[in-house]
Amino acid sequence: MAHNHNPCNPSDHASITNGSRERNSLVVCFGEMLIDFVPTVAGISLAEAPAFKKAPGGAPANVAVCISRLGGSSAFIGKVGEDDFGYMLADVLKQNNVDNSGVRYDHNARTALAFVTLRTDGEREFLFFRHPSADMLLHESELDMNLLKKATIFHYGSISLIAEPCRSAHLAAMRIAKKYGSILSYDPNLRLALWPTPESAREGIMSIWDEADIIKISEDEIVFLTGGDDPNDDDVVLKKLFHPNLMLLIVTEGSEGCRYYTKEFKGRVSGVKVKPVDTTGAGDAFVGGFLSSLISDPIILKDEKRLRKALLFANACGAATVTERGAIPALPSREAVLKLLETVPA
Numbered sequence: 001m002a003h004n005h006n007p008c009n010p011s012d013h014a015s016i017t018n019g020s021r022e023r024n025s026l027v028v029c030f031g032e033m034l035i036d037f038v039p040t041v042a043g044i045s046l047a048e049a050p051a052f053k054k055a056p057g058g059a060p061a062n063v064a065v066c067i068s069r070l071g072g073s074s075a076f077i078g079k080v081g082e083d084d085f086g087y088m089l090a091d092v093l094k095q096n097n098v099d100n101s102g103v104r105y106d107h108n109a110r111t112a113l114a115f116v117t118l119r120t121d122g123e124r125e126f127l128f129f130r131h132p133s134a135d136m137l138l139h140e141s142e143l144d145m146n147l148l149k150k151a152t153i154f155h156y157g158s159i160s161l162i163a164e165p166c167r168s169a170h171l172a173a174m175r176i177a178k179k180y181g182s183i184l185s186y187d188p189n190l191r192l193a194l195w196p197t198p199e200s201a202r203e204g205i206m207s208i209w210d211e212a213d214i215i216k217i218s219e220d221e222i223v224f225l226t227g228g229d230d231p232n233d234d235d236v237v238l239k240k241l242f243h244p245n246l247m248l249l250i251v252t253e254g255s256e257g258c259r260y261y262t263k264e265f266k267g268r269v270s271g272v273k274v275k276p277v278d279t280t281g282a283g284d285a286f287v288g289g290f291l292s293s294l295i296s297d298p299i300i301l302k303d304e305k306r307l308r309k310a311l312l313f314a315n316a317c318g319a320a321t322v323t324e325r326g327a328i329p330a331l332p333s334r335e336a337v338l339k340l341l342e343t344v345p346a
Contacts, residue, residue, distance in 0.1 A: 031060035034112035055326030066288025077102035186212035281327025289317030
């Protein structure tokens, strides 16, 4: 376990859970892994794009790779098609030192694909191919129990809640991880186009809200989940979204940085300025950066100064990722993030 170059204090490992050192370090990410097809030219529609570059993606998989690139220990649980893309994705995990023993293959369904349009400002729009895709067909019986029992942090999104049997597998995985002492980390990662209706998306995302220990949410998602409330109003966030079991709620504000809310304190951490090329994977890099700090220093949930440092590191992870195209190809090393942080005025 390469923890020694962590920005946080490694002596705090022991306080995560009792058990072996292995137990103290694993983040298990659950959900979808897919191929993003990114146009080689930004600022035009899908129809006008002359060519596409294939990039491995899927939010939970991005987070797993990010943690590994930063020197942490991660695993991925999910399903891909028994096809060339599926094998390629499992291999991408392996090449990035992510434990892929939780990956299952479906011989009746294809690996999910997404075509991504990049607007000139680096923001994106999606066209998904899932009818149904393999990731939606993971059964509870296919879950890797060994990984779930070892997870110190269990991280997931909401796309895996859209359809059965994956929804039941997701709920079971959360239950098992929690039973064995895992911290539950939730990034709803709203993709409205994938849900049958906006109402079903709101309902699905909120159905597991109160079980998470840590939630990361964007301003747009706050507007959507609250039915149009002001995402910058602390009262809205605290009254409508901060549930009693929550240890930490993070609101990301893109290049502006993020806000944080715990039972004890709240505040803002500024973003790290870079020139954006493609925002794909920025939120996942932020989550990966934050979870990699948390795993080595769980005290940050109680210590505001340390929390702010961890969130600045997470902001820098997100910033580094938008300077390149695609999600996984753009995820930074710890060295790259620390170098970027040197440019931030003290």
